[in-house]
Amino acid sequence: MRATLRWAHADFRAHRGEALFVVLASAGIIASLLLAGALFSYAANPWQRIFNQSQGAHIWLHTRAGADTADLSGLDGVAALSGPYRTGATTVELQGARAAVALRAAETRPPEVGRPLVTSGSWLAPPDGGGAAGTVVLESSVARALWAEPGDTVRVTGQDGAVSRLRVTGVAEAAEPRYQAGGGPGIGWVLPDTLDTLAPDDTGQSVGLRLKDAGDTDFMVQRAVTLLGADRVAQVTKWQQARAEAGGDDRLLGQLFAVFGLGALLAAALAASGTIGARVRGQLRDIAVLKAVGFTPGQVVRGFLVQHLAFALLGVALGTAAIAFLGERIPGRIGDAAALWQDLPGHAALMTGVPGGAILLIAAATGLAAWRAGRVPPVPVARAAQPSAAPMTALGRRALGMRLPPALVLGWRSAFPRRGRTAVAVGRLALPLVLITVALVAWSTLDQFRSRPAEMGIPAALTVRAQQPGGSTEDELLRTVAGIPEVAAVHPGAEMAALVPGQTGTITLRGLGTAQQPYPVAVAEGRAARGADEAVAGQGLLDLLGVRVGDWVRMTVEGRPQILHIVGRSIEPESGGRIISTTLDALKNRDPQLRPEFHALVLTEGSDPRTVRTALDEAAGGTLEIRETPNPADRLEPARGVIAALIAVLALIGLTELLTLIGVGVRDRGRDLLALKAIGLTPRQIGSVIVIGAGLTALVAAVAGTTLGALSGVWLVDTQGSSSGMGAGIAHLPPWPVLLAVVGGAVAGAVAAASLPATRTARRRLADSLSETL
Incomplete structure (x- = not known):
């Protein structure tokens, strides 16, 4: 054991730069994952954040005037x-x-x-x-x-x-x-x-x-009501009720961020294991020498485990300590999230689980690499006898014969040496780009709710209530609205609760528009309702009733039956998608006395709802009730900051992976570069080979990653929309310039990262490179 520790110490002194890179890479990845966890908790659970930050009350008692509440402070608990x-x-x-x-x-x-x-x-x-x-x-x-x-x-x-x-x-x-x-x-x-x-x-x-204990809420309510007297307590609200009402807004964010977090953890795991594996492969010659002087395979394995586990522990400890003590000092929302995270549920689990999982993962990767190191033969020349790259193909020889630049041909050969190694390198580098593209799809979908609400199930920006006591009549309302030039269309509507078949639950039956002027419903499947008995339904209603587009649905409205034919599935952001919409004429067939309860206003493109509301209120003399149609983007706005932070975390993981791949490529092709220099290639051409190889690898990985990420992002967002009741069809791809910028950024990052090792390699003299043959 003493010899093993002495060798590990000597190896550390000889490769301080590599050791420092492993420690800093581990620390950076762990710190990034912890910050991502803090941001996820901050954005996906806003009610809990508000409750902790405001020292919220678990129970609110609304009593009649004169109730003596002073004795409540003396209750145990x-x-x-x-x-x-x-x-x-x-x-x-x-x-x-x-x-x-x-x-x-x-x-x-x-x-x-x-x-x-x-x-x-x-x-x-x-x-x-x-x-x-x-x-x-x-x-x-x-x-x-x-x-x-x-x-x-x-x-x-x-x-x-x-x-x-x-x-x-x-x-x-x-x-x-x-x-x-x-x-x-x-x-x-x-x-x-x-x-x-x-x-x-x-x-x-x-x-x-x-x-003192949130779990005693029900018992404490009983004691408080008994103390005050049941006749003096008008209403009781508990923290579970408030959290449940806010939970509907958080579910979509929570599910989306959970997928992102798992993907980021997987990418970080691969980056960390790749860094350690690359360092072990880079010391195969030293391992062979150790075995030649008498080290057993077990001693070699223990030496690598001790050394790299120490690096992992140090890096994880540094990353965790940095977030624990300095995270709240980061300016902006990230610092706020890190400060409040300590009081949110799941903080202790993430602070111990993420570093602990990272250490276990690094230990597994180190154990596998150490086991391979233990099997290295004690003959250094055996490694030199193995080819370090694939032989020149017929296509490569033909390209050289066509007088293409040698650096381009050799760079292509360097980027894609063998199918197996190429697939592994491209896959490892493509994973962070896949997740970045998925995050951009989520960002673009949020932007779509703002820029094109009609396509996301919100065609009407305002609703105006007619028939207000002492207010305008319907004819007066229509004349008032007609005088507002920003109003493109006015659709009468009515909403009512309906009992589903079996009368086990209620849904929302909505009549909007007329047969002559139908309401522009956002139909994702099927077609819009046209006939007197046709309707479109949200995904939540289809799931609740277990029906599909094309089925007939019977419901009970105010004691009378209503039978409708579902001809389409609409995107419904409200009420969990449990809405069935038809024309107002169809509802009048059941109840001829039905009158519009409100009017939905579709505005011209580019109009500001607030400006239109002000103008309409002034024209009506303040006699109308005007409301803005709720937009899910208002509730999902915190996701933007988290998505931006997630992209930064994934970019750091991708950079770590890229540096590892470049270092491995330069080391493994040392003999080839030596041979190329010996046959007359200039230092600039040698450097160009390395840069072009890295750039081509990044280009293939970026194209594959963005393509797979776009497909995965659309599927993920639509799946989450379907599970929330809103329905599939809401996902929106980022603009092509954004996707091209991701590809260009990956390639530019690879070229920049490869420039320094390329310059150092090109300046090496032949005498300094003779060790590459051993």
Whole structure:
């Protein structure tokens, strides 16, 4: 064992550069994977991030006015209270959009527990700050429904019918159930004096309980309700409910990032094993000498295992420590993700699992390489007797006879020596490019929701509610909309809940457009509905009922049957795709008294929905309820930063793989390059052979990787869209210039990476290269 350690130490001193490369490569890959894990957790689980960052309450009790909540802090298992806050039920309106909001009386300093996280604007100002009374901070889902931003002025109607105006000072996020039209009220925060003006008689109060153990939620709810009295508790919301409501937005991101993470881990594994294997193969001559002086195969194997496991442990420890101690200091979203990651679920598992898995993988790769080293014969000349490259083919000789540049022909021969080695080299280098292209497909799909929403199931940018009490009639609404030049088409519509066959669940039945002016549904399969009994359905509805395009579906609507023929599958971003759409005329056949509940507005290309909404609200005198059609891109916006970081991680892994391949190629072809120099090739030609070989290998790998990545990305995004109920057909390939830029970047990176070893090899003298023959 002592001889083995002495040899390992001597080998380290003789190859310090290679050892440093192995350690830094391992550290860089581990740090990149950990940062990718932090970003995945940050973006794919926003509710948990908000909950931890805001010290959210596990239980919110909404009680009647006068309930004494002080004793709740004394319950065993309660860590802290948020509140109590006096509340008042109001209706908030901004330019035609309305939302039910429960206003909470808050102080000028946000609370420590259940703290709203201000994402834009500022918190409530003190009385001497110029904005004490008449200000409000809206929860983000309420602000989105109202299209409200800091600086806007909203109209607030109390229960007594009095109307007041409040200026929005900020928009905040809270780890509580989000506002949904037709559901429970949203949340807004005002100063106590403002609440006294809007709601002189308090309608209730809210108090949040942060527990020591989140698993005791149900038991603590029972104890809290018993303590306060069941007659005084109006509503209870638990953290599981809020997380479940937000989980639908996170599932697609979580699944997509899980695939990316596994792919990145596989690419990193191959890069690390390739680096170690290349270093072992580069020392075959030294191994033969060791065996010639008496080392046994077992000693050789142990020597490589000890040496490379030490390198792996050092590199993994450096990468892990760098992220643990310095990750939060990285500027931008990456640093924020690393700082918050420590409090998110799965942090400990990833911080131990990724380094542990990497060490096991490196140990397996080192063990295989060491086993091969143990089988090296103790005759150094045997290696020299083996050909280091494939013989010149007839095509190569013909190319030289046609006076093609020798560097080009020899570079081609260097890039593709043998089928097996060529396939392995191209495959290892193509894997990171496959994942990069898949990430670009996901990015391009997100852009498609923004740039071409009609093709993604969102043809109408706005919906206008007619028949509002005291508002415009349908004829007046149509005349008002006709005066807005940016409105390209107006489609009447109605939505209602329908019972599925067997009455075991409900779906959404929607009538949009008429037979004369059909609604432009985004049909991914089949055709649009034209007849009086035809309809298109979302993927979620097809999966729920177990039907396909071409089947007939019977449902119950308001106690009466409705039978429709599904002639197409539409892309439905909302309601999990459990929507069946037909024309409004088809619904009128069942109910002749049916009238449009709303009108969907299709805008001209390039029109700004916010500008059109403002113009329409002014033309109607504020009597219309105008809403923006939700766009999934709003929920998936955090994915952009993660995809960009993932591309950077994969680029680093690809660069590591590329440097390994170039180093192996230069070392293995040392005798060939020596022979080429001996027969008269200039140093520039020698360097060109190495650069051209690396560039051609990268070109083939890039073309194969981008092609396979484009196909895989389309399949992956469509599969995820189908599983979420939205449906397949949403994937969109990146523009051709982007794909060509990926190929060009890979080739340029290979040429740049090969330039230094090519220059060093071309400058070597024949006397310095004689050792290559041994």
